[in-house]
């Protein structure tokens with residue numbers, strides 16, 4: 001294959017879309033433009049439109065499970081919340097404990113601390129004259145930021161608002177800031193004092209919002225350019241220079257792995273191939289969803305990348321550390337656990353020659369390994385997993401010259 005050239009559509013951000021959907025429901029109106037076609041967002045939209053449902057199935061969508069748990073609990077719904085087998089292994093105790101303190105009655109239906117859950121209604125603390133007193137919560141930040149985002153979004157509707165004391169290391173902090181930014185866009189202020197977040201009781205205002213493209217999805221195009229021959233460049237529309245998404249960090253990371261980013265007018269970015277560094281060090285605490293993309297590129301290019309902040313990877317769609325270790329090894333790559341929270345990605349004699357990549361029900365495994373097709377042929381098992389965040393992924397790959405067999409079928 002010669003140099004990679006062209007333009008690829010990225011989906012709209014599922015993280016922004018799913019927050020905007022919850023907040024719009026709480027605001028009682030507002031028009032959302034460019035909502036994501038990701039299954040996670042389609043699902044959120046459908047579930048919010050079923051006020052009489054007695055069972056809500058969040059499938060494998062973390063934001064749907066966590067945001068809806070808070071939203072449905074605080075709006076007093078009596079409903080069962082469930083998900084895929086993997087969702088039943090993804091912890092939710094931190095959120096349930098916090099919601100119980102806010103007056104929600106919630107039962108675990110199977111394993112303590114994990115979905116499925118039964119919501120049995122809510123008795124919020126009565127409002128008093130004393131409006132300066134927030135309801136205080138202590139919430140640990142090292143398991144998932146989604147609990148904190150879920151609580152913040154319902155905060156303005158609570159009689160005393162909410163003061164959250166964040167405990168321990170806080171992972172995925174940019175997602176919390178994205179939540180605050182969207183709340184503010186819909187007229188609700190959230191004070192960020194570092195370890196303390198404060199939301200007063202206040203009304204959301206129905207407002208319009210246009211969702212930005214998804215920087216996590218953009219990372220797979222960065223990977224493609226990094227692996228492509230010299231002279232390659234790609235244009236990606238709908239990505240903003242000033243983004244609310246922490247995964248815009250891919251710009252800086254890929255600058256070291258050989259991809260230069262130029263911001264063009266009309267919310268477009270142009271990626272072009274440059275020379276990579278030999279060794280890179282990167283903390284993924286703020287951007288865990290980029291880890292797989294970076295590990296695969298590091299291994300394929302034979303660059304030694306020291307990766308930290310990967311703790312949450314073990315409790316996502318799959319254990320992403322184990323999945324990467326097994327799949328990279330098929331190519332001569334590795335992700336070594338060096339202890340003290342440090343991993344090193346790299347390779348010895350990396351070769352792409354017809355290997356089969358297992359995807360473990362994880363969209364990011366499929367998309368992180370797919371760009372390796374620039375170096376040889378490979379098979380991706382369960383290609384439909386991409387529908388979680390990027391249903392058009394295979395089609396877009398074909399558009400810029402990748403050959404897929406079978407040709408991509410519609411995902412919905």
Ligand SMILES: O=C(O)C1=C[C@@H](OP(=O)(O)O)[C@@H](O)[C@H](O)C1
Pocket residue numbers: 014015016062063143144145146149171172175288289312
């Ligand atoms: O709030 C969000 O939209 C997300 C937060 C992150 O999860 P954690 O906070 O669990 O790390 C991220 O991995 C996920 O894809 C989306």
Ligand SMILES: C=C(OP(=O)(O)O)C(=O)O
Pocket residue numbers: 060061062063064289316317364389
């Ligand atoms: C971890 C992810 O999503 P979620 O936690 O919302 O299921 C992801 O999209 O990589």
